[in-house]
Amino acid sequence: MTSPRSRxxxxxxxxxxxxxxDLAFDAAWHDAVAGLGIVDAVRExxxxxxRLLGEQWERGTRSVAHEHFASGLSREHLLRVVGAAAEPVDGRPSVLVACPPGERHDLGPLAFATLLVDAGWRVDFLGADTPLVTLARACQLSRPDLVVVSGTRTTVLEARTSAWRRLAEDTVVVLGGAGxxxxxxxxxxxxxLDADVGVALSQVDALVRQRTAG
Incomplete structure (x- = not known):
């Protein structure tokens, strides 16, 4: 349950x-991070x-301009956090976060990438509609401890099952998003991954620890 402050x-x-x-949007976001911390600012x-914006758009109470406005500013703020962890740091687990081919909604996985940064992970965010060859090459080059593939539809994830299994031969692969x-x-x-990002963070941490111990 969210707090009155979060609401x-x-x-x-x-x-x-x-x-x-945009100035009011930026101020609200910065106040959320300062007052709640990055995890609760994202989660609450x-x-x-x-999600509310998506519902408003479906009802016709928000336009495409509103959706682009909010998603653009949100992406900008989240990418700043992820970018701050771009340089390798010894001892930190590494993760690749990507959307499969055909998936253009990347704010959810970007938000999760932000929480991984806050939890001490080194994150490479590949974004929406990532070609399989690009993802495979990135895995070869960076040798991540974890790969998160996120999709809003089950079909875009299920269609590449064989590709995810091949990647899982060398690293931990998890699937996220509504799909x-x-x-x-x-x-x-x-x-x-669980829909609750806090639970999802615990899941990936446990999986990587298990693989390392094994």
């Missing part, structure tokens, strides 16, 4: 988007707000 910050983001006021404010269902986990034999 107030969410409402500030919503008002800023309604007015297309930004992600719920983006990562229990049924998909049973079909692929891979771990699907």
């Amino acid at each position: 107030d910050l969410l409402e500030r983001l919503d008002r800023a988007c309604d007015d297309l006021d 404010v930004l992600l719920p707000y983006l 990562a269902t229990e049924a998909l986990a049973a079909t692929t034999g891979l771990t699907c």
Whole structure:
């Protein structure tokens, strides 16, 4: 359950988007991070707000301009956090985060990448619609401890099951996003991350520790 403070910050983001006021949007985001920390700012404010924005867009109470405004500013803020962890640091686990071919919604995985940075991971974020050859090459070059592949639809994840299994021969591969269902986990034999980002962080940490110990 979100706190009154989180709800107030969410409402500030919503008002800023309604007015297309980038300064007010930025101020609300910075206040969320300063007051709640990056994890709760993402979990209790930004992600719920983006879900609300999607619902508003479906109802026709927000335009494409509003969606582009909010998603663009959100992406900018999150990329700043991820970019701060771009340089390798000895001893930190590394992760590649990507969306499969055909998946253009990358704010969810970008938000998760931000939380991984805060938890001490070194993150390479490949973004939306990542070609399989690009993902495979990135794995060869960086040899990550973990690969997170995120999709909003089960079909875009399931269609590349053989590719995920090949990657899983050399590293830990997990599936995330709304498309990562229990049924998909049973079909692929891979771990699907919980919808709660806090639980998902615990999942990936446990998986990498288990592989390292083994």
